[in-house]
Amino acid sequence: MNDTLPNDTALLALASTEPGALDRLHRRLEEAADRDGLLDVAYTTVDSPVGALLLASTRTGLVRVAFGVEDHDKVLEALATRLSPRVLRSPQRLDQAARELDQYFAGTRTAFDLPLDLSLSSGFRQLVQRHLPEIGYGHTQSYGQVARLVGSPKAVRAVGSACATNPLPVVVPCHRVLRSDGTLGGYAGGLAAKSALLRLEAEAAAV
Amino acid sequence: MREMKRPFEQVVTDHGDTVLRVCRAVVGFQDADDAWSETFLAAMRAYPDLPPDANVEAWLVTIAHRKSIDGVRGRQRRPVPTGELPERPSAIGVPGSADHDLDLWDAVRALPGKQRQAVAYHHFAGLPYKDVAELLGGTAEAARRAASDGIKALRTAFPDSSARGATP
Numbered sequence: 001m002n003d004t005l006p007n008d009t010a011l012l013a014l015a016s017t018e019p020g021a022l023d024r025l026h027r028r029l030e031e032a033a034d035r036d037g038l039l040d041v042a043y044t045t046v047d048s049p050v051g052a053l054l055l056a057s058t059r060t061g062l063v064r065v066a067f068g069v070e071d072h073d074k075v076l077e078a079l080a081t082r083l084s085p086r087v088l089r090s091p092q093r094l095d096q097a098a099r100e101l102d103q104y105f106a107g108t109r110t111a112f113d114l115p116l117d118l119s120l121s122s123g124f125r126q127l128v129q130r131h132l133p134e135i136g137y138g139h140t141q142s143y144g145q146v147a148r149l150v151g152s153p154k155a156v157r158a159v160g161s162a163c164a165t166n167p168l169p170v171v172v173p174c175h176r177v178l179r180s181d182g183t184l185g186g187y188a189g190g191l192a193a194k195s196a197l198l199r200l201e202a203e204a205a206a207v
Numbered sequence: 208m209r210e211m212k213r214p215f216e217q218v219v220t221d222h223g224d225t226v227l228r229v230c231r232a233v234v235g236f237q238d239a240d241d242a243w244s245e246t247f248l249a250a251m252r253a254y255p256d257l258p259p260d261a262n263v264e265a266w267l268v269t270i271a272h273r274k275s276i277d278g279v280r281g282r283q284r285r286p287v288p289t290g291e292l293p294e295r296p297s298a299i300g301v302p303g304s305a306d307h308d309l310d311l312w313d314a315v316r317a318l319p320g321k322q323r324q325a326v327a328y329h330h331f332a333g334l335p336y337k338d339v340a341e342l343l344g345g346t347a348e349a350a351r352r353a354a355s356d357g358i359k360a361l362r363t364a365f366p367d368s369s370a371r372g373a374t375p
Contacts, residue, residue: 087214
């Protein structure tokens with residue numbers, strides 16, 4: 001199919017693009033796509049004490065926060081399938097979320113003030129996730145208490161799956177929900193991340 | 208079950224470099240950024256409707272080909288009836304770096320339109336000659352000849368390319 005001679009390969013290697021050219025063009029594409037209403041899902045990754053976090057946002061608001069153990073590539077594929085394949089790395093739309101997360105991890109922010117897009121969850125799960133921010137910073141509740149909080153005292157297991165499938169961990173504080181015996185239960189980011197968040201909040205709240 | 212489609216970011220990562228080289232070859236170094244941007248913006252617009260089994264790179268090159276014709280038409284301020292790119296004035300100064308590459312882009316730009324496009328689409332983008340022929344019109348054999356003549360001219364302009372290319 002390609003009859004390029006070895007000598008021509010060397011010739012065509014002269015046509016390599018210089019470093020930085022594609023970064024510059026990428027930024028230009030981000031701006032143009034946003035301006036033309038094509039940037040359905042913007043994302044970036046930020047460093048945090050619990051590892052790299054993927055942040056993704058629609059035009060409505062922050063739609064996904066994902067831990068490294070969730071595999072960011074898989075998360076992006078899922079977003080492309082469930083929301084829109086027009087997914088582009090575009091840190092600008094995530095500036096505010098990144099700033100508030102920085103403040104949270106520095107212990108200087110106790111609640112998030114961000115527009116959220118809860119369209120990745122529905123029904124009872126979304127209802128639970130809407131209520132989770134009512135558990136105050138530095139406090140915890142059991143799955144049973146949350147079930148009572150949302151008016152379905154018998155739905156303890158369903159509360160567990162609502163927490164496990166929370167698309168916005170850290171920002172929507174499912175880490176503040178524990179088993180009734182005080183043990184951690186589960187966490188998408190791993191139990192080490194869950195206990196790190198609880199320790200951070202306990203220490204910052206004690207100051 | 209919804210069909211799987213890769214995030215568009217992956218398309219940019221995988222093909223951005225090739226498309227930039229194609230744009231530089233076809234419209235010249237200076238106008239390549241505009242052509243690249245228009246190509247990927249149009250691609251992002253159409254991406255949800257692209258069949259999942261499509262050859263993404265060939266699709267992008269087709270868009271780049273159309274955009275390069277539009278761009279040339281815009282600059283010429285008159286209609287061009289075919290896909291043939293008119294000759295442009297010889298190279299003027301180019302801002303920025305990458306001096307070692309500019310000679311090559313100048314040489315590519317000096318090629319007749321069809322040779323330049325055939326080299327870009329076959330050698331830079333890897334399209335088979337029958338696909339190149341679909342873009343340029345004419346037969347696959349004519350596309351092969353145009354690419355071959357183009358490479359021959361470039362080889363004459365860069366007799367020492369194997370030595371230079373060996374140490375990029």
